[in-house]
Amino acid sequence: MDTDIWEVVRKCRLEEIIREDNRLLDAPVVEDGGNWSGGQRQLVCLARVLLMKRKILVLDEATASVDTGTDNIIQRTINQETKNYTVITIAHRIPTVIDSDLVLVLGEGRIIEYDSPDNLLRDESSAFSKLVMEFMGRTEDINQR
Template identity: 55%
Template sequence: MVNWAVRFYSDMELSMTHLERAVEYADLPSEAANVIENNRPKQTWPEQGIVEFKNYSARYRDGLELVIKDLSFRVQPRQKVGIVGRTGAGKSSLTLALFRIIEAASGQILIDGEDIFKYGLFDVRSKLSIIPQDPMLFAGTVRENLDPFNSYSDQDIWRALEQAHLADYIRTKDERLEFMVTQGGENFSAGQRQLICLARALLKHAKVLVLDEATAAIDNATDEIIQQTIRAEFKDCTVLTIAHRLNTVIDSDMVLVIDAGRLAEYDTPQNLLANKESIFSKLINEAQIRAK
């Protein structure tokens, strides 16, 4: 009887964790509305791709320290901006803020002069493109991974695959665009998964593109393909590149250095490199020492 009672009590205690999780999820604050019907952006927004942070601060949840602190800078149309900083400085948090994964504690983010917080989440996120560090593919066809809302023609999809240097590989599959991608894209190499994400961004061709350390986990050959394609196909777009390999931002128009969540430096790469006391110069020197 004692043995039975202990086992019953253990099973009941284990089962209570399910209830505890259900209560926790029920109490979670929900995201903002996907669409605000009486306040939607124009179909053509953004037309220029101006990105501006105004005294922006954010934290991951209430009670935690700010991860972005009073950040202010402006990116002009079609500029290519490299975002650098030490590990934990807040580079990826800036991306999360732009896509409203985390919300503002104070300040504003403006795109073409429009405050993104007055629009619904779908209206904001659908107007931006991102190539993430960890490429996200879903179980489904190649077509569904590139065009989940069925908004583009086959010709558009093949053009994007050609630009991403992946069309020849997809043509080797009997099913072509109907070739099934396993969950997480496990039947593609890491480089091919990243090229599919590149093709997805090319197909959408948003005015603002974010590269979140997109080439950190791939070989140099694929890195070069991605860099060349972005320079050629997104020359009329604003590109924000969160850099893991610092050489990828040397040819940027501007470099933004974040330190402990704050804006430390914002200037051209040439000016920052000329100043031996700048954080960017020190990061470059440290990278060269590690490479040796």
């Protein structure tokens, strides 16, 4: 079992953090995970899902309060390790959903669009396409500073 745990720990990029404590996998976690950062707690949650081999994964703003580096680790791990899973992602960040098979866009509690990102992006009048363009504009503005 420890072999499986360490494999998942490596996949979620938690190995270095865990090895910092001599107690390794036996190190205590305080109530509410207060001795871990928000990003580390999200990675531990992802590791638990991978270890339990659940086939349905629901992510509700899973990367909303993590830094960009941790967001990238989470997205990469999800993309690599959940190919045979059903992943339902609720997110406001465009990079979080851009690689999804299907995107459902909500507005004022109603479904506005539901299609693949590619199809939605082909239609410049689609709400998703407009959100992506807005995101790209903000990203470009930040990069020019």
